[in-house]
Amino acid sequence: MKAEYDFSNGERGKFYHPDVVFSFPIYLEPDVNDFINQLAHENGVEVQILVNEWLRANMKLIESFRRAN
Template sequence: MKREYDFAKGERGKFYSPEGKHNLPVYLDSDVRRFVEDVAKKKRCDVSTVVNRMLKSDMRRTTG
């Protein structure tokens, strides 16, 4: 890495997009993680899909 970088020709906000999608890091307790991984393996899908389905189901129950 250089000691200094010249940003004189830099353009502020060049790659900024207000509609940009950002994924949030979610840290699960180890027992929850194992459970979700087991469910994902049994259903042959990824962990994100399992977590999203569980959360959406809970949302429907909570607001329904």
């Protein structure tokens, strides 16, 4: 690293986008990661699609229990 950096020609906010949505990374335990990758491979789908389908199914299940109570 340099001792000093010259930002005199810098442009404030050049990379700022107010409407950007940040997606948080999710870190899985190795056994869960292996299981999901294998299942996605067996079904010929991407891991992202498989996980989203599982989560949506669980969301529906949770909502049905909420409505029942």
